[in-house]
Amino acid sequence: MPIPTLDKEAAADTGLNGVKAANGINGTRDRSNLIPYSSRLLTGRALAQDVWSIFNVANLPEDCINLGQGYMNFAPPKWVTDAAEEALRTVAPNHYAHPKGRLRLREAIAKHYGPSFGRELNVETEIQVSSGANEGQYSVFTAFLEQGDEVIMFEPYFDQYLPSITFNGGTPVYVPLHPNESKEGRLTGDDWTIDFDELRRAMSPRTKMIIVNTPHNPVGKVFTREELEKIAALAEEFNLLVMADEVYDCLVYDDREHVRIANLPGMWDRTVTVGSAGKAFAATGWRIGWLIGPPSIIRPSLAACTRIVFSSNSPLQEASAVGLEQARERGYFENQIREYDERRAVLIDAFERLGMKYTLPQGSYFILLDISSLKIPEDYQFPQMLDGRGQDFKACWFIACEIGVSSIPVSEFYCEEHCSIGEKYARFGFCKDVETLRLAGERLQSLKKYIS
Numbered sequence: 356m357p358i359p360t361l362d363k364e365a366a367a368d369t370g371l372n373g374v375k376a377a378n379g380i381n382g383t384r385d386r387s388n389l390i391p392y393s394s395r396l397l398t399g400r401a402l403a404q405d406v407w408s409i410f411n412v413a414n415l416p417e418d419c420i421n422l423g424q425g426y427m428n429f430a431p432p433k434w435v436t437d438a439a440e441e442a443l444r445t446v447a448p449n450h451y452a453h454p455k456g457r458l459r460l461r462e463a464i465a466k467h468y469g470p471s472f473g474r475e476l477n478v479e480t481e482i483q484v485s486s487g488a489n490e491g492q493y494s495v496f497t498a499f500l501e502q503g504d505e506v507i508m509f510e511p512y513f514d515q516y517l518p519s520i521t522f523n524g525g526t527p528v529y530v531p532l533h534p535n536e537s538k539e540g541r542l543t544g545d546d547w548t549i550d551f552d553e554l555r556r557a558m559s560p561r562t563k564m565i566i567v568n569t570p571h572n573p574v575g576k577v578f579t580r581e582e583l584e585k586i587a588a589l590a591e592e593f594n595l596l597v598m599a600d601e602v603y604d605c606l607v608y609d610d611r612e613h614v615r616i617a618n619l620p621g622m623w624d625r626t627v628t629v630g631s632a633g634k635a636f637a638a639t640g641w642r643i644g645w646l647i648g649p650p651s652i653i654r655p656s657l658a659a660c661t662r663i664v665f666s667s668n669s670p671l672q673e674a675s676a677v678g679l680e681q682a683r684e685r686g687y688f689e690n691q692i693r694e695y696d697e698r699r700a701v702l703i704d705a706f707e708r709l710g711m712k713y714t715l716p717q718g719s720y721f722i723l724l725d726i727s728s729l730k731i732p733e734d735y736q737f738p739q740m741l742d743g744r745g746q747d748f749k750a751c752w753f754i755a756c757e758i759g760v761s762s763i764p765v766s767e768f769y770c771e772e773h774c775s776i777g778e779k780y781a782r783f784g785f786c787k788d789v790e791t792l793r794l795a796g797e798r799l800q801s802l803k804k805y806i807s
C-alpha cells in the first residue's frame with residue numbers, strides 16, 4: 356500500500372521514528388520504541404495534539420464550566436434507561452447482536468424514519484446499526500474509498516471525518532462555508548454560505564464522496580432545500596456518494612424545515628444518511644448509531660462494519676429501540692426541542708448582554724461566538740502547548756482560565772489554508788442543564804472589560 360500523505364505536524368509531535376523502529380547508540384536497541392507503528396497514524400492529524408486534549412478538564416481550573424465538549428451533563432430519559440436495565444436482565448440482548456443490528460432496533464428505525472423518507476424502509480437491506488455514527492461513517496469510507504479517492508467536506512468539519520478518511524486511503528478536500536462578516540449584528544446559519552463555483556472547482560476525476568452535515572456542527576446551520584438541490588446536482592454530475600450526516604436531525608429550532616438530501620429527486624440511490632442514538636437520547640457514551648440507504652450502499656458498509664466491530668452494543672440497542680418506539684406517544688422529540696430551545700435562549704441572552712456577535716444556530720446544540728473583538732492582555736502567559744496555535748486557541752484558553760467557562764477553538768475544524776476563517780470563533784455547547792448555562796452566562800459577563 357502506498358504510504359499516505361504524512362502530517363508534518365503529527366510527525367514532529369511524536370518525536371518518534373514512526374514507521375521505522377529506532378536503534379540506539381552502539382547497536383543497543385531502544386526498547387521505548389521497539390515496534391514501528393503504521394504510517395497511517397501520521398495522517399489525518401491522528402497523532403497531533405488535538406483540541407480535546409488541550410481543552411481537557413485536567414488542564415483547566417477545577418471549577419471551570421465545560422461548554423466545550425459536546426456531551427450532556429444530564430442523563431438519558433428514565434424510561435429509556437429503564438429499558439436498558441431491563442435489557443441487561445434479559446438473556447438475548449446480552450449476547451452478540453446480528454451485525455446488521457438487533458431486529459427490534461432496525462424495526463424501530465424503519466418505523467420512526469420511514470415517514471420522513473417518504474418510503475417503507477426495508478429492515479434487512481436498507482438499515483445498518485453501528486457503534487455510534489462515527490463507526491458507521493468509518494465503515495462507509497472503508498467500503499467505498501480506493502487509495503487516493505477524494506472526499507469533499509465543508510469547513511468547519513466534524514474532526515473525526517479526517518482520520519476516518521485518511522485511514523481508509525482517502526484524501527480530504529476542503530470547501531469552507533463563508534460567514535457573512537459584513538452583516539451587522541448576529542449571524543444565523545443562513546449567513547454561512549457555500550460558494551458553488553468554489554465547490555465545483557473542488558471536484559476532480561478522483562472525487563468519490565461529499566459529506567453534507569445538516570444540522571451542522573459547529574455552525575448550527577440547517578442547509579436549505581436550494582443549497583441541497585445544488586449539491587445534489589453536482590453529486591449527480593460527478594457521480595458522487597453523498598454522506599448525509601444528520602445526527603442532529605432531532606434538534607431543529609424555530610419550526611425550520613430539516614430537508615433530507617436523500618429525498619431529493621434521484622438522490623436516494625447515492626445517499627447514505629447517518630443517525631445517532633447518542634444525540635437523540637442524550638446517551639453519547641452508548642455508542643449506538645445507524646446508517647440508512649439503498650442496499651447498494653448498505654450491503655458493502657455492512658460487510659465493512661462486520662469486519663471492524665462484528666456487531667454493536669447489544670443491550671443498548673434494545674434500549675434505543677424502546678426510545679424510538681415510544682418517542683411519538685410520549686411527545687419526546689417535541690419536548691426535547693423545547694428544552695434545548697430554552698437552553699439556547701440562556702446562552703444567547705448571555706451573548707446579547709455581552710454585546711458580542713454570535714451565530715444563532717438553527718439546529719444542533721452549538722453556538723459560535725465571534726471572538727475577534729476580544730483584547731487579551733498582551734502580557735498574558737499561555738502554556739507552551741498553545742505555541743503556534745491560532746488566536747482562537749488563546750482566546751478560549753483565556754476565557755476558560757480567567758472567566759471559568761470552557762469552549763472549543765473553531766480553527767481546529769479547518770485545514771491550514773482556511774484556518775483564518777475559523778480563528779475568529781469559539782464554539783460553546785448548550786447540551787447542559789439550564790442552571791449550568793445560567794451560571795456560565797453570568798460568568799461570561801466578566802468578558803465585557805476585554806471587548807474592544
Ligand SMILES: Cc1ncc(COP(=O)(O)O)c(C=O)c1O
Pocket residue numbers: 425486487488489490513568571572600602630631632633634639642643644
Ligand atoms: C456532526 C457529527 N457527526 C457524527 C458524530 C458522531 O456521533 P456518535 O457519537 O454517534 O458517534 C458527531 C458527534 O459529535 C457529530 O457532531
